[in-house]
Amino acid sequence: MDITITGLRRKFGRVEALRGVDLTVPGGMFGLLGTNGAGKTTLMRILAGVLPPTSGRVVVGGNDLATRAGRLAVQRRLGYLPQDLGLYPDLSAHEFLDYIGLLKGLDDDTARRRQIGELLDMVGLADVARRKLKGFSGGMRRRVGIAQALLGDPALVVVDEPTAGLDPEERIRFRTLLAGIAGHRTVLLSTHIVEDVAQTCQEAAVMAKGTVVFTGPVSGIVERAQGATWEVVTQGPPPSTGVVVSAVGRAGGTHYRVVSATKPDPAAVAVQPSLEEGYVALMREAVPG
Numbered sequence: 001m002d003i004t005i006t007g008l009r010r011k012f013g014r015v016e017a018l019r020g021v022d023l024t025v026p027g028g029m030f031g032l033l034g035t036n037g038a039g040k041t042t043l044m045r046i047l048a049g050v051l052p053p054t055s056g057r058v059v060v061g062g063n064d065l066a067t068r069a070g071r072l073a074v075q076r077r078l079g080y081l082p083q084d085l086g087l088y089p090d091l092s093a094h095e096f097l098d099y100i101g102l103l104k105g106l107d108d109d110t111a112r113r114r115q116i117g118e119l120l121d122m123v124g125l126a127d128v129a130r131r132k133l134k135g136f137s138g139g140m141r142r143r144v145g146i147a148q149a150l151l152g153d154p155a156l157v158v159v160d161e162p163t164a165g166l167d168p169e170e171r172i173r174f175r176t177l178l179a180g181i182a183g184h185r186t187v188l189l190s191t192h193i194v195e196d197v198a199q200t201c202q203e204a205a206v207m208a209k210g211t212v213v214f215t216g217p218v219s220g221i222v223e224r225a226q227g228a229t230w231e232v233v234t235q236g237p238p239p240s241t242g243v244v245v246s247a248v249g250r251a252g253g254t255h256y257r258v259v260s261a262t263k264p265d266p267a268a269v270a271v272q273p274s275l276e277e278g279y280v281a282l283m284r285e286a287v288p289g
C-alpha cells in the first residue's frame with residue numbers, strides 16, 4: 001500500500017509539529033529518520049487516523065484520509081505500534097492478543113486463535129504465551145506489540161520508535177523481525193537510530209523541524225558526507241572543526257572521525273562515510289548551527 005502525503009501541516013497551539021510535509025512511501029520497508037521532536041510521531045498518528053491534520057492531504061492505497069470512508073478503509077488494513085503501547089500487566093500475551101483481535105473485529109474464535117498462535121511463534125514468544133505480561137522484558141513487550149500490530153494481516157504496518165531502549169541483541173532481533181514481515185506489506189519504521197535504518201531499509205526519509213529534508217535511497221544519505229568525512233589521529237585535543245562522530249582510543253593516539261566540509265586538520269585523511277556520517281552531514285545542512 002503506497003502512501004502519498006502532500007502539504008501536510010499540524011499545529012498544537014503555537015507549536016507547528018508538521019510544516020508542510022511532502023512524502024511518497026512506496027511498498028516494502030521504509031525508514032523515517034529524525035531527531036526527537038522532528039514530527040515523526042505526529043506524522044505516524046495522522047497516518048493511523050488517530051489525529052487529524054491541520055491541513056494537507058494523505059492518500060493511503062488510494063484512500064483519502066480526509067474522508068470518513070477513506071479513514072475506515074485504511075484503519076481496516078493498518079497495523080500500528082505506537083511509541084508507548086499500553087499492555088495490560090495482568091493479562092498473558094495470549095489473552096492480550098485475543099483481546100486486541102476481538103477489538104479488531106476478528107470474530108471467528110478458531111481463526112483468531114490460530115492467527116495468534118502463528119504470530120506468537122513468529123515473534124518467538126510461543127513458550128511464554130501463558131505468562132503474564134508484567135514479567136516480560138522490554139524486548140518481549142515490543143515483540144508482543146508487533147504481534148498485535150500484525151493481527152488481521154494488515155497491508156500497512158506503522159511502527160514508532162520500536163527499538164528505543166532495547167539492548168543490542170533484542171534490537172537486532174526486533175529489526176530482523178520487521179524486515180521479515182515487509183515482504184508483501186508496507187512497513188513504515190520511525191526511528192532516531194540510524195543503524196536500524198541502515199540494516200533494514202533501502203528507502204528512507206529524514207525529517208527535521210516538521211519537514212522532510214531528504215527522501216530516496218538510503219545510499220543517498222551516505223552520499224551527503226562524501227568528500228566531507230575525515231579521520232584524524234592525534235594525542236592532542238579533538239579536532240575543533242566539524243562534528244566528531246566517533247573517537248577510538250588506541251596506542252598511538254585517539255582516532256577521530258569527523259564530518260566537516262573542509263579538512264579539519266592538516267593531517268586529516270579523507271575516508272568513506274557511513275550512513276550515520278551521511279545523516280550528520282544532512283542534519284548540518286538542514287539545521288545549521
Ligand SMILES: Nc1ncnc2c1ncn2[C@@H]1O[C@H](COP(=O)(O)OP(=O)(O)OP(=O)(O)O)[C@@H](O)[C@H]1O
Binds near residue numbers: 015037161
Ligand atoms: N499533543 C501535543 N500537544 C502539544 N505539542 C505536541 C503534541 N504532540 C507533539 N507536540 C510537539 O510537536 C513537535 C513534534 O513532536 P513529535 O512527537 O511528532 O516528534 P518526534 O519526531 O516523534 O519526536 P520523538 O521521537 O521525541 O517523539 C514537538 O515539538 C512536540 O513537543
